[in-house]
Amino acid sequence: MPTMPTVELHLHLEGTLEPELILALAERNRVDLPYADPEDLRSRYEFTDLQSFLDLYNANLDVLRTGEDFHDLTAAYLARAATAGVRHAEVFLDLQSHTGRGLRPEEVLDGVTAALDTSRERGLTSGLIVTLMRHLPPEGAVEAVRQVLDSGAEVLGIGMCSTELVRHARDFAPAFGLARAHGLRLTSHAGEEGPPQHVADVLDILHVERVDHGVRAMEDPALVERLAADQVPLTVCPLSNVRLGVFPSLGEHPLRRMLDAGLLVTVNSDDPAYFGGYVDENFRQVTAALDLSADHLRTLARNAVEAAWVDDARRAELR
Numbered sequence: 001m002p003t004m005p006t007v008e009l010h011l012h013l014e015g016t017l018e019p020e021l022i023l024a025l026a027e028r029n030r031v032d033l034p035y036a037d038p039e040d041l042r043s044r045y046e047f048t049d050l051q052s053f054l055d056l057y058n059a060n061l062d063v064l065r066t067g068e069d070f071h072d073l074t075a076a077y078l079a080r081a082a083t084a085g086v087r088h089a090e091v092f093l094d095l096q097s098h099t100g101r102g103l104r105p106e107e108v109l110d111g112v113t114a115a116l117d118t119s120r121e122r123g124l125t126s127g128l129i130v131t132l133m134r135h136l137p138p139e140g141a142v143e144a145v146r147q148v149l150d151s152g153a154e155v156l157g158i159g160m161c162s163t164e165l166v167r168h169a170r171d172f173a174p175a176f177g178l179a180r181a182h183g184l185r186l187t188s189h190a191g192e193e194g195p196p197q198h199v200a201d202v203l204d205i206l207h208v209e210r211v212d213h214g215v216r217a218m219e220d221p222a223l224v225e226r227l228a229a230d231q232v233p234l235t236v237c238p239l240s241n242v243r244l245g246v247f248p249s250l251g252e253h254p255l256r257r258m259l260d261a262g263l264l265v266t267v268n269s270d271d272p273a274y275f276g277g278y279v280d281e282n283f284r285q286v287t288a289a290l291d292l293s294a295d296h297l298r299t300l301a302r303n304a305v306e307a308a309w310v311d312d313a314r315r316a317e318l319r
Ligand code: HPA
Pocket: 012, 015, 050, 161, 162, 163, 189, 192, 240, 270, 271
């Protein structure tokens, strides 16, 4: 029975910052942290909603100070992904959160891409998606896309994350339009804490090819019909949704209903260091909680391969 995932499409590199690595980087960079040890930090991972998580997630970024730190963060994630059976990963990077703290875009991008390159040589292929921050002014999003283009770094696409409850998708049309004009692939978070209309907005206004989360689309039958007809990939993150209070429990998660509605859903880990598990653990727990069949699991595995931004040759290998 295919229970193990091979493709991860919704993973924030900053969300793989494990407490042990946070403390090690703090020591290396002489950053004072208010935590006695990793367990002390871990005990604070009780979130009431997306914003309560983002506050801690963003505060912890302070330990990432150099290109080497970004290399080590990425390498640690890739090693963990390989043990989960991941053969292809498309990973998010919140570039603006780091340039906003004074880091140079090239230093951040080069650190990440060096680790991705090393892992690619060992057979784990990857793509880097720079996520624009919805809570920051849209002019900064355009600037971030320009930095990506100017850096010459190997970046596959542009996404958007952070809180969904501020600004309209149309504010980011210039940034997404610039990325699109230069051949970058496009995705966006929507329909996680925001209503179904946000899913339609990122499709219609930003012209994204995938939607990250998209789970609240289930509240709008006409939108479900559209997403199923167009086979728009939705990168769903079950453990994240429960930890952030989008659904009260895994047993109440709509993943199975989404599959049964013919949606092109995939299972992913979002911010595994914070939400209790990498993609393999997401699969294990959601399979048990929703009593997913071998057929469901085969569909999820196939969906992720079809939704990946890879060429035909790599897609055939991953199938
Ligand atoms: N939603 C929005 N922004 C994020 C998330 C998320 O689940 N994780 C990291 N940044």
